Amino acid sequence: MGMTVITPLLYWLSWIFLLLSAGFFIAGTVGMLRFPDIYSRLHAVTKADTLGLGLLVIGLSLRADDLYSVGIMILIWLLVMGSGATACQLLARYGRESEGDTEADDVAS
Amino acid sequence: MSLHEWMLDGTLGLLVLILAVAVLHVRSLYISIVLFIAFGLLLALIWARLGAPDLALAEAAIGAGLTGTLLLAAYGRVSERRRKAEEPLDWHAGPALLLSLIIAVILMRAVWPLPDLDSALVPAVADQMAQSGVGHPVTAVLLSFRAWDTLLELLVLLLAFMAVRQLLPSLPRQPEAWPLLQAWSRLLAPLSVLIGGYLLWRGSADPGGAFQAGALLAAGAILLRLTGLLPALGWHHFWIRALILGGCMVFLAIGVAGYWLGTGFLGYADGWAGPLILLIEVFATLSIATTLTLLVIGETREVRE
Amino acid sequence: MTAALIALLLPLFTALCLLLLRSRSGVLVIVTSLLTLLAAAWSLYDVTVNGPQWLELGDWPPPLAIRFQLQPITALLLVFSAMIHLLVAVYAAGSQHSKTRYTDFWPLSCLLQGSLNALWLSGDLFNWYVTLELLGLAAVALVALSGRKAYGPALNYLLLSLGASLVYLLGVALAYGRYGVLDISLLGAMTEADTTTRIAWWLMTLGLMLKAALWPFHLWLPRAHASAPTAVSALLSALVVKGPLFILWRLWSEGAPTELAVEAGPVLAVAGIAALILGGWSALRTPWLKSLVAYSTVAQLGYALMALGLLMYWQLPALDAALWLFVLAHGLAKASMFLAAGELQASLGSKRVSALRGTTETMPVAMFAFAVAGGSLIGLPPSGGFLAKWLLLEPMFETVNHWPWVVGILLGTLISAGYVFRVVALAFDRADPVPPDFSPDRFAHWLALLPALVVWGLALISEPLIHWLTGVPL
Amino acid sequence: MTQVLFYLILGVCLWALGLYGLLRLKESIRRIISVNIMGSGVFMVMVALAARSEDPDPVMHALVVTGLVVAISATAFALRLSVADVQEDDQ
Numbered sequence: 016m017g018m019t020v021i022t023p024l025l026y027w028l029s030w031i032f033l034l035l036s037a038g039f040f041i042a043g044t045v046g047m048l049r050f051p052d053i054y055s056r057l058h059a060v061t062k063a064d065t066l067g068l069g070l071l072v073i074g075l076s077l078r079a080d081d082l083y084s085v086g087i088m089i090l091i092w093l094l095v096m097g098s099g100a101t102a103c104q105l106l107a108r109y110g111r112e113s114e115g116d117t118e119a120d121d122v123a124s
Numbered sequence: 125m126s127l128h129e130w131m132l133d134g135t136l137g138l139l140v141l142i143l144a145v146a147v148l149h150v151r152s153l154y155i156s157i158v159l160f161i162a163f164g165l166l167l168a169l170i171w172a173r174l175g176a177p178d179l180a181l182a183e184a185a186i187g188a189g190l191t192g193t194l195l196l197a198a199y200g201r202v203s204e205r206r207r208k209a210e211e212p213l214d215w216h217a218g219p220a221l222l223l224s225l226i227i228a229v230i231l232m233r234a235v236w237p238l239p240d241l242d243s244a245l246v247p248a249v250a251d252q253m254a255q256s257g258v259g260h261p262v263t264a265v266l267l268s269f270r271a272w273d274t275l276l277e278l279l280v281l282l283l284a285f286m287a288v289r290q291l292l293p294s295l296p297r298q299p300e301a302w303p304l305l306q307a308w309s310r311l312l313a314p315l316s317v318l319i320g321g322y323l324l325w326r327g328s329a330d331p332g333g334a335f336q337a338g339a340l341l342a343a344g345a346i347l348l349r350l351t352g353l354l355p356a357l358g359w360h361h362f363w364i365r366a367l368i369l370g371g372c373m374v375f376l377a378i379g380v381a382g383y384w385l386g387t388g389f390l391g392y393a394d395g396w397a398g399p400l401i402l403l404i405e406v407f408a409t410l411s412i413a414t415t416l417t418l419l420v421i422g423e424t425r426e427v428r429e
Numbered sequence: 430m431t432a433a434l435i436a437l438l439l440p441l442f443t444a445l446c447l448l449l450l451r452s453r454s455g456v457l458v459i460v461t462s463l464l465t466l467l468a469a470a471w472s473l474y475d476v477t478v479n480g481p482q483w484l485e486l487g488d489w490p491p492p493l494a495i496r497f498q499l500q501p502i503t504a505l506l507l508v509f510s511a512m513i514h515l516l517v518a519v520y521a522a523g524s525q526h527s528k529t530r531y532t533d534f535w536p537l538s539c540l541l542q543g544s545l546n547a548l549w550l551s552g553d554l555f556n557w558y559v560t561l562e563l564l565g566l567a568a569v570a571l572v573a574l575s576g577r578k579a580y581g582p583a584l585n586y587l588l589l590s591l592g593a594s595l596v597y598l599l600g601v602a603l604a605y606g607r608y609g610v611l612d613i614s615l616l617g618a619m620t621e622a623d624t625t626t627r628i629a630w631w632l633m634t635l636g637l638m639l640k641a642a643l644w645p646f647h648l649w650l651p652r653a654h655a656s657a658p659t660a661v662s663a664l665l666s667a668l669v670v671k672g673p674l675f676i677l678w679r680l681w682s683e684g685a686p687t688e689l690a691v692e693a694g695p696v697l698a699v700a701g702i703a704a705l706i707l708g709g710w711s712a713l714r715t716p717w718l719k720s721l722v723a724y725s726t727v728a729q730l731g732y733a734l735m736a737l738g739l740l741m742y743w744q745l746p747a748l749d750a751a752l753w754l755f756v757l758a759h760g761l762a763k764a765s766m767f768l769a770a771g772e773l774q775a776s777l778g779s780k781r782v783s784a785l786r787g788t789t790e791t792m793p794v795a796m797f798a799f800a801v802a803g804g805s806l807i808g809l810p811p812s813g814g815f816l817a818k819w820l821l822l823e824p825m826f827e828t829v830n831h832w833p834w835v836v837g838i839l840l841g842t843l844i845s846a847g848y849v850f851r852v853v854a855l856a857f858d859r860a861d862p863v864p865p866d867f868s869p870d871r872f873a874h875w876l877a878l879l880p881a882l883v884v885w886g887l888a889l890i891s892e893p894l895i896h897w898l899t900g901v902p903l
Numbered sequence: 904m905t906q907v908l909f910y911l912i913l914g915v916c917l918w919a920l921g922l923y924g925l926l927r928l929k930e931s932i933r934r935i936i937s938v939n940i941m942g943s944g945v946f947m948v949m950v951a952l953a954a955r956s957e958d959p960d961p962v963m964h965a966l967v968v969t970g971l972v973v974a975i976s977a978t979a980f981a982l983r984l985s986v987a988d989v990q991e992d993d994q
Contacts, residue, residue, distance in 0.1 A: 160940075167943055179964055186972065224920070235908070235912065238955075239907040288979060412972075
């Protein structure tokens with residue numbers, strides 16, 4: 016009896032999460048395309064990656080058949096967060112270094 | 125087919141086509157390369173959509189990942205002047221464009237009747253699966269039914285490596301590895317070994333196998349080498365040569381042994397097929413991983429003799 | 430079959446061992462080539478006595494397995510490639526001017542031989558794709574041995590070769606989609622003349638024509654062959670371009686429905702005549718010696734293409750003999766010519782044809798080799814080239830309205846006589862000879878003469894040879 | 904029109920596009936990318952053909968795996984050759 020109530024509830028709940036995640040992905044992409052400098056762009060992209068993907072994982076977990084697939088999805092999320100953070104840091108650092116170059120050039124000239 | 129399946133296929137197809145046009149058309153070579161990597165990842169999705177998980181894995185690892193790395197590495201070595209002189213594809217080229225369009229239309233005519241036909245090899249594979257020694261049909265085709273193709277393909281890889289090696293070494297400037305990247309590679313590299321091993325092991329029953337595993341291992345090794353956590357690898361180490369050549373050698377030796385023992389060239393004796401295939405796959409994986417690693421990062425110490 | 434298998438695997442094993450031990454030993458390769466030649470000769474004997482044989486790899490039943498097929502022609506080609514390979518290996522190890530002695534030439538050339546033998550033995554459309562790639566990569570790697578000046582032509586060759594492979598592969602995919610098998614003999618029993626088949630066969634043909642540098646897809650060949658080291662040029666011209674030609678022949682004579690073959694035949698034959706005339710014309714005009722020899726390959730392949738086209742058009746199996754005699758005669762003559770040209774050019778220190786003035790006096794043996802090989806290319810009796818041409822002309826004399834083909838052959842012969850005599854006439858101009866920079870390498874000159882003499886020697890055994898070629902079921 | 908036909912046609916289009924790029928482009932890295940797009944087109948035709956039967960055709964899948972490895976080998980060689988060639992131009 017309880018299952019019949021909970022299953023559609025979970026289903027609709029998962030829709031909310033999925034839509035939210037889609038919203039973050041779209042916002043992140045728009046941000047990456049429209050923001051002026053490298054740092055704000057990175058900010059937009061990483062938001063989309065971590066939060067968007069996290070909401071997606073929650074949404075899909077709600078309709079998953081077993082715990083095994085939920086575990087796999089969480090692992091994927093962790094991996095993407097880790098590599099996203101690393102890549103973001105590398106890019107920001109590269110951005111600062113190349114900025115530093117141009118500043119040095121300005122001083123020299 | 126239902127509407128939302130069509131929407132998925134249509135979107136994927138359209139995206140792939142747009143990306144391919146953009147790759148050829150976009151002005152900057154760098155953006156072209158990045159778009160090409162995205163193109164490869166989309167292809168991997170399409171392979172999965174068409175029921176080919178083995179190919180999706182291989183495409184993501186080899187087609188998009190390693191090819192992308194190679195392209196970026198090549199881009200890094202091209203001089204600034206040459207980058208400036210990039211010329212994209214212009215659409216004013218009347219005759220060539222017309223020719224390609226005509227060819228495409230003729231080819232569409234050729235593929236039109238194909239979806240309704242069938243292959244004689246599908247039932248043949250199903251018939252012989254029990255004797256192949258493995259449970260996954262793609263692995264059975266690669267290592268039993270058409271093992272000769274696979275052996276030659278390992279030779280192709282070896283040949284490409286030899287060919288690259290004899291060109292004068294062109295070393296990219298190795299930037300100092302950043303601590304965060306080093307830390308992350310320390311975490312990722314064991315993971316890639318683990319997943320590679322898993323793919324290899326699983327390949328006998330499920331999608332996966334030597335090529336996918338080899339590509340993953342290579343990715344881990346490349347990451348470690350780029351962050352300076354792995355010593356320089358070179359052809360002058362005997363064990364590197366043994367690793368690279370091992371795949372072909374073990375494969376050939378087992379093939380010849382089969383002929384000697386009367387089970388046919390590249391045939392396996394009854395009951396031995398499973399273990400022998402696993403043995404070949406292990407050596408092939410190591411060989412593929414080492415070769416791909418050296419293809420990407422190149423040799424660091426050897427000078428031309 | 431065992432002998433053929435040995436001839437296939439021996440070079441591959443040698444290449445792997447050379448690489449593992451980092452050895453650059455020419456002696457080992459020469460010994461291997463000799464053993465391979467013996468094994469190939471044994472398989473030729475075997476197939477003549479016992480008839481054609483099949484080997485299902487891995488003992489799987491036919492539609493599934495890749496099959497090796499040992500036919501008389503296959504065995505003959507095994508012997509032929511082992512012979513050329515042995516000769517080139519001896520040259521590369523022995524000549525003073527060979528720049529390949531301390532390079533990766535040895536393992537690469539072994540891999541080249543192995544992949545070529547794999548191609549002769551195979552009969553599977555996709556397996557041919559892999560062997561073609563192997564052959565192409567080995568060939569490009571060998572061209573690049575020349576150093577930086579060869580990188581441009583090598584890259585061009587590689588890209589065209591890759592594109593050609595993909596044209597071929599699309600044809601294979603269509604053929605598989607239509608019939609569901611990949612074995613050429615099985616396909617031969619199933620094929621019908623419908624649109625898909627026609628397009629598939631033409632795609633494969635175009636890809637192979639590009640790979641074999643058949644006219645009008647020959648533009649990459651002269652640069653690549655001319656910029657390679659001498660030993661490599663000889664291997665490429667004598668052997669590598671014959672691989673795709675072999676597949677083309679099997680594809681049309683065994684795999685295609687008769688109707689399609691009759692339809693496609695004239696196109697190929699006309700392309701052959703065009704190759705003869707235009708390739709010959711370029712050879713007449715070029716100022717560079719090696720380019721001249723390379724363009725002559727383009728022209729001579731025209732004969733083979735013409736024989737193939739007419740064989741398809743008239744459905745005359747007798748022309749098989751003409752086709753393969755051309756291939757053998759051309760391979761031997763071209764090996765001789767390239768070795769002689771390489772030696773002359775290295776001794777004279779100039780790559781120009783004009784530098785050859787008076788070489789009959791300074792380097793008579795090398796020049797003699799060049800002239801003798803040229804004689805066979807022209808088709809002077811009683812050389813191997815003459816025999817092949819005679820076999821090609823024979824069916825044309827029987828019917829009056831075949832005269833356009835005869836005119837084409839005649840024109841081609843005139844032009845090849847033109848470019849050979851252009852060189853020979855200069856060489857006899859002894860009034861003011863160009864002195865060589867180095868002392869000529871006598872051993873290499875005699876070596877270059879050897880295959881040219883063998884071509885002329887073919888005439889001595891012409892009767893049984895033709896009988897065998899036309900008599901055995903191919 | 905079925906899914907198989909859709910991807911067959913898409914594959915053919917990609918192949919023709921790659922061919923066009925190979926014929927028209929001059930910059931060597933771009934030409935190498937064109938060849939790879941051409942290859943992807945052939946692979947798509949092959950994978951679509953494999954999807955005709957209920958269980959996908961393992962032979963075609965295996966052939967495409969082989970094709971992918973051949974493609975990356977050739978690409979690696981071509982790229983290194985083009986870089987070496989370019990470096991020579993610069994000097």
